[in-house]
Amino acid sequence: MSLAPLRTFADTPRIAEFIDAAARLIAQQGYDRTSVRDIARAINLSSGTMFYHFKTKDDLLEAVISKGINDGVAHLTEAYRSAKGGALHRFLALITAHLGLIHGELRHVHRVWIREWDRLSPDARLRLRPQAEQYRALLDNLLLALTADGHLKTDPATARHLLLPALNWTTAWADLPDEASRASLGEQICAAILNQPVAAFHALLRAEADGS
Amino acid sequence: MSLAPLRTFADTPRIAEFIDAAARLIAQQGYDRTSVRDIARAINLSSGTMFYHFKTKDDLLEAVISKGINDGVAHLTEAYRSAKGGALHRFLALITAHLGLIHGELRHVHRVWIREWDRLSPDARLRLRPQAEQYRALLDNLLLALTADGHLKTDPATARHLLLPALNWTTAWADLPDEASRASLGEQICAAILNQPVAAFHALLRAEADGS
DNA sequence: GTCTATAGGAGGATAGAC
DNA sequence: GTCTATCCTCCTATAGAC
Numbered sequence: 001m002s003l004a005p006l007r008t009f010a011d012t013p014r015i016a017e018f019i020d021a022a023a024r025l026i027a028q029q030g031y032d033r034t035s036v037r038d039i040a041r042a043i044n045l046s047s048g049t050m051f052y053h054f055k056t057k058d059d060l061l062e063a064v065i066s067k068g069i070n071d072g073v074a075h076l077t078e079a080y081r082s083a084k085g086g087a088l089h090r091f092l093a094l095i096t097a098h099l100g101l102i103h104g105e106l107r108h109v110h111r112v113w114i115r116e117w118d119r120l121s122p123d124a125r126l127r128l129r130p131q132a133e134q135y136r137a138l139l140d141n142l143l144l145a146l147t148a149d150g151h152l153k154t155d156p157a158t159a160r161h162l163l164l165p166a167l168n169w170t171t172a173w174a175d176l177p178d179e180a181s182r183a184s185l186g187e188q189i190c191a192a193i194l195n196q197p198v199a200a201f202h203a204l205l206r207a208e209a210d211g212s
Numbered sequence: 213m214s215l216a217p218l219r220t221f222a223d224t225p226r227i228a229e230f231i232d233a234a235a236r237l238i239a240q241q242g243y244d245r246t247s248v249r250d251i252a253r254a255i256n257l258s259s260g261t262m263f264y265h266f267k268t269k270d271d272l273l274e275a276v277i278s279k280g281i282n283d284g285v286a287h288l289t290e291a292y293r294s295a296k297g298g299a300l301h302r303f304l305a306l307i308t309a310h311l312g313l314i315h316g317e318l319r320h321v322h323r324v325w326i327r328e329w330d331r332l333s334p335d336a337r338l339r340l341r342p343q344a345e346q347y348r349a350l351l352d353n354l355l356l357a358l359t360a361d362g363h364l365k366t367d368p369a370t371a372r373h374l375l376l377p378a379l380n381w382t383t384a385w386a387d388l389p390d391e392a393s394r395a396s397l398g399e400q401i402c403a404a405i406l407n408q409p410v411a412a413f414h415a416l417l418r419a420e421a422d423g424s
Numbered sequence: 425g426t427c428t429a430t431a432g433g434a435g436g437a438t439a440g441a442c
Numbered sequence: 443g444t445c446t447a448t449c450c451t452c453c454t455a456t457a458g459a460c
Binding site for chain 1: 247376381400407
């Protein structure tokens with residue numbers, strides 16, 4: 001059975017501009033406080049123009065969140081795919097990539113996804129949920145591998161329920177402008193999930209590298 | 213140096229009614245989508261009446277969040293104070309109480325606090341922040357005790373950064389209508405923070421009880 | 425495709441009667 | 443204290459010119 005092709009939404013450069021401007025403003029102010037006029041003005045267009053490209057303001061929100069999900073899954077899949085080494089190394093790479101997603105260039109679309117998800121219509125949520133689930137599956141694979149290697153002793157599903165909200169909430173207390181600061185916090189978080197001091201986590205990484 | 217007395221906001225029964233109705237509606241729909249007319253109608257009053265009791269709609273939001281913080285801190289302080297046994301038992305009691313806060317009768321005010329905090333004016337945030345910090349201090353004490361007892365091996369601050377968002381996010385995926393279901397998830401989460409299977413966490417609890 | 429102009433409605437807040 | 447009536451602003455969305 002083949003899947004229907006995903007709607008990409010960014011069919012034209014103009015549409016991509018609207019999605020981008022909307023993501024920035026909605027991430028900052030919230031959906032309800034961001035008017036169509038605000039968004040159009042940000043790219044030097046007038047509000048009527050938006051309704052030529054999108055049927056409603058809600059459709060624009062769906063397009064922003066769809067981009068947030070697709071770009072996010074692509075970012076993490078790429079990090080997962082290209083990570084070298086064993087489960088522990090891939091775990092650290094994925095967590096660091098997730099921090100990069102939240103604090104890097106994709107941060108606006110990601111934030112809109114997280115903050116405004118439940119403002120979507122039920123229909124829109126149904127359309128987007130399968131894409132969002134890929135995100136979870138990636139992490140679950142890795143947590144199972146950590147269990148198999150004896151590093152994760154607790155229930156993987158509960159570990160995921162600790163991890164994802166904690167990562168997404170880092171925007172509230174951590175400023176991570178560069179790759180180095182993300183890698184550093186990534187190590188702290190990986191160590192915390194394994195209930196180890198950071199130094200011990202480093203030792204585990206070395207041991208994994210030597211053993212493989 | 214003595215602190216100024218805290219504004220309680222619920223100075224009259226009518227004000228308490230407004231706070232209660234606002235909490236329910238805002239928790240459900242969000243602040244921006246909840247009109248003053250909605251809130252007043254919920255307690256069979258007209259919208260003008262709200263502006264007799266509160267200067268602005270924003271003041272009402274501040275009152276709701278202030279109640280969320282005060283009731284929440286009181287709830288957790290009481291749970292902490294009355295918990296029996298060692299650090300592990302008090303940890304479980306506090307986590308379970310937190311789940312009770314989020315899923316029980318105080319859930320509406322708590323949810324408004326978490327979801328609408330950054331819609332407060334900077335002034336209001338400054339006023340309320342000291343109260344919110346008490347919340348954190350309570351948990352930090354406990355995590356330090358767990359470190360002293362050798363159960364928590366990772367940095368306590370990072371453990372808190374895992375724990376609090378995860379607890380608050382449980383509303384998105386867990387339905388915990390009664391005390392038993394909260395106690396059960398509480399054990400899972402405590403075990404996950406210590407990176408132990410639930411059965412091993414039970415064994416640690418028994419060992420602590422026997423040793424004291 | 426983009427603009428201007430505007431319809432049509434909802435929102436926060438105020439005034440004054442009771 | 444509460445109500446009704448209303449002001450004024452802002453919003454989404456549409457119509458029609460260019």
